Amino acid sequence: MTHATRTTTTTTTPRHGPAIARPWLFAATLVLAGAAAQAAGGGAAAQVDGEWIQANRATTEQWPSYGLDYAETRFSRLGQIDAGNVQRLGLAWTYDLQSTRGVEATPLVVDGVMYVTASWSVVHAIDARTGRKLWVFDPEVDRSKGYKGCCDAVNRGVAIWKGKVFVGAFDGRLIALDAATGKKVWEKDTIADHRFSYTITGAPRVFKGKVIIGNGGAEFGARGYITAYDAETGEQKWRWFTVPGDPSKPYENEAMAAAAKTWDPSNKYWESGGGGTAWDTLTFDPELNLMYVGVGNGSPWSQRKRSPKGGDNLYLASIVALDPDTGTYKWHYQETPGDNWDYTSTQPMILADLKIAGKPRKVILHAPKNGFFFVIDRTNGQFISAQNFVPVNWAKGYDKNGRPIETAMARPKDKPFDAIPGPFGAHNWHSMSFNPQTGLVYLPAQHIPLNLMDNKTWTFNGNKPGEPMSGVGWNTAMFANVEPPKSKPFGRLIAWDPVRQKEVWRQEHVSPWNGGTLTTAGNLVFQGTADGRFIAYDARTGKQLWQSPTGTGVIAAPSTYMVDGKQYVSIAAGWGGVYGLSQRATERVGPGTVYTFVLDGDAKMPEAAAQQAQKLVQGVKYDPADIPAGTALYVSNCVFCHGVPGVDRGGNIPNLGYMDPAYIEHLQNFVFKGPAMSRGMPDFTGKLTPADVDKIKAFIQGTADAIRPK
Secondary structure, three states, X not given: OOOOOOOOOOOOOOOEXXXXXXXXXXXXXXXXXXXXXXXXXXXXXXXXXHHHHXXXXXXOOOEOOOOOOOOOOOEXXXXXXXXXXXXXXXXXXXXXXXXXXXXXXXXXXXXXXXXXXXXXXXXXEEEOOOOOEEEEEOOOOXXXXXXXXXXXXXXXXXXXXXXXXXXXOOOOEEEEEEOOOOOEEEEEEXXXXXXXXXXXXXXXXXXXXXXXXEOEOHHHOOEOEEEEEEOOOOXXXXXXEOOOOOOOOOOOOHHHHHHHOOOOHHHOHHHHOEEOOOOOOEEEEOXXXXXXXXXXXXXXXOHHHHOOXXXXXXXXXXXXXXXXXOOOEEEEEEOOOOOOXXXXXXXXXXXXXXXXXXXXXXXXXXXXXXXXXXXXXXXXOOEEEEEEOOOXXXXXXXXXXXXXXXXXXXXXXXOOEEOOOOOOOOOOOOOOEEEXXXXXXXXXXXXXXXXXXXXXXXXXXXXXXXXXXXXXXXXXXEEEOOOOOXXXXXXXXXXXXXXXXXXXXXXXXXXXXXXXXXXXXXXXXXXXXXXXXXXXXXXXXXXXXEEEEOOOOOOOOOEEEEEOOEEEEEEEEOOOHHHHOOOOOOOEEOOOEEEEEEEOOOOOOOOOEEOOOOOOOOOOOOOHHHHHHHHHHHHHHOHHHHOOOOOOOOXXXXXXXXXXXXXXXXXXXXXXXXXXXXXXOOOXXXXXXXXXXXXXXHHHHHHHHHHOOO
């Protein structure tokens, strides 16, 4: 069950504009804003192409692509703000994204215009000087279809190329907009098979005039692929599938034929998709003319159900190199053979040139969900090294050939086990950064405990009560938390030396699920946190130098840029994502907001509202005999969004254990074609019966009664 607030194209001006309000300055601001909007279509944004992005690396005065540059280092050469003066950093302006769901986008800035997305794939163009709205584009995603995504109605941002802004809509559309006006230029449906729940949450990339986008959906039984479209016309140029399809049909290419040899066909893996959705990371090396794709987890999670006789199951949990002109496979390196734990390799990659063992190497730096930091040769996929950056229990390490040395408990049969890391990952989509001056990678690391056990009776789309979220289409073939996990959660920022494969410093956070990082030539690292702070650290020592409140938890990564000779730092705050649906670390909450800082800024902080009262629901009548069945139904339809009633605190979706009793008493009015559908609540008509709802009510009230202090 999910909730959201609909964002519309009729947004108001931000709550706080310039720090100083004078009539002449306001008039000048309007002129500048108009000029900036004009430039977005006919000026600098119209000039953004591969050469322009490469040239910008010399100064990094603009932030034209998701990871700043093709290598996605998120290292800014700007040093006006540095470790010596960062204490003077103050708020320049804020902008209300009018969103209550997760905000994961990195703001792009070209020639004084910021392009950033909110939840539901809504695009905002903002004057980067003042925070004034220039235009808003809402793709009008059907909010009642929010359940088709595993992990909140999020979007990680846009791409800019030759006067166009490209956004992937949550419902699978790729849309090109005019950068000056926000008007739609073209739109393409990227979904290969609408029988499956494909979505888009990642930011597109543009390589050599082609817009590249992948899709999510592995939890729902999808087959992964990425697609390239002509940036000018939207014509599909190529599509590369990440896992093999039905062997009774010709394979699309030699890479798929080779991959099929690593899958066991006895359970007809193609009928449940196989997984491998490439939902986030894409990087590009123009000199090698290679693009790199991070491939996702298996569908279902359980390898015994997906491929009973084992096998590596290529190209799950791999980095794959493709020719960007044709989509032709070049090489791969598989980080987690035979994935059994939702260990995606879709986490952000960084391309770097390092001296290793006395020799210069062109490498990929990667810290996927499985807890190991990888250094691999990006020219050929050769394994160089791997070392765990958090505690792990599934592998002892990697051998000289780059294969994991699995532990005895990695794949237990017919019993629950603590997966460490768990499916939330030791590092998820939250961007890391690499500073060549320090030689360090700044990595948001975490652990969120989860206990797993194979579901021996699982069938595709079987939707048996007790299967996690099966009522809304999930197909993991695993049970969750049959036993309470024994490990403890944590969140931390790690400075990692990729040459020595060693932690240099760390900062512990109060919660998992903290934001991505930015590092600068000013010897700084910036990161937002789950507990609602935006922090600057000394890049060499990890000493905290500055912080500002953000009103709500931060999960996105910041960007920095120059406008009119001033360096600005911006962060888009908005709590959410799969963990943030049901969990939080703040007592106050604000709407999705862009915070922009500058030296000596003195704008006023926006207000933040109090979180829902933590008063357990009381007085709803129920039959105690219904609690066991209600538990299984709740797990199958509600738990990953609403959490455990009264046990979890609630995130950007309320915990039902703390709702007004009238809401629970009349739960059927919300479950069946209820008013919250326009905010993301699924319609369970035909999926649940009124008797089922009564059992769920019994579980909610019964749980609240059981944990209520006596």
